[in-house]
Amino acid sequence: KAGVTQTPRYLIKTRGQQVTLSCSPISGHRSVSWYQQTPGQGLQFLFEYFSETQRNKGNFPGRFSGRQFSNSRSEMNVSTLELGDSALYLCASSIGQGLTEAFFGQGTRLTVV
């Protein structure tokens, strides 16, 4: 069974640009959560989608947005990139909303220069 797939694995962007990250959950999983991981702050929750609806949102500015498609695949968008957005972005999928454990993808390493 395929795991959680995130693309791309690495990205380098310039300040002010926007970026879109993709996450394909484990087959049959309907919940996708996104996290930002930095050395100083650890894993911080961005948002969670379940059945194409955003169910939870963390404390990030509106530049961070996402969506989920009918096949449960999810995308995360960051507009007007700032240097501080450089981080590892992880998505995790679970069968249902908060019902079971979440499994992580390999992450997308975003560097903003």
Added chain:
Amino acid sequence: QKEVEQNSGPLSVPEGAIASLNCTYSDRGSQSFFWYRQYSGKSPELIMFIYSNGDKEDGRFTAQLNKASQYVSLLIRDSQPSDSATYLCASLSGTYKYIFGTGTRLKVLA
């Protein structure tokens, strides 16, 4: 105050010893608790989860939960150098949000 707190470490234990990793949480509405292991440069991988008070054992790992004290721990028996990693504690809040601690770095010395 962070919602899930862990000692950042490093926690150093000799090979074959028991490693004890601890975590406290502030949200009494938290339903379930998870332990993830993260090797440097890799994504977190689930070790085990617990939602009832008491102990839960899986191989060399034992998770302990005390809801009255808002305390979760992970014991690793017969620690191996391959167990050296950062261990993340996470809670599932009453609003279905996963909240992670900043992790404890474990070093198992051969």
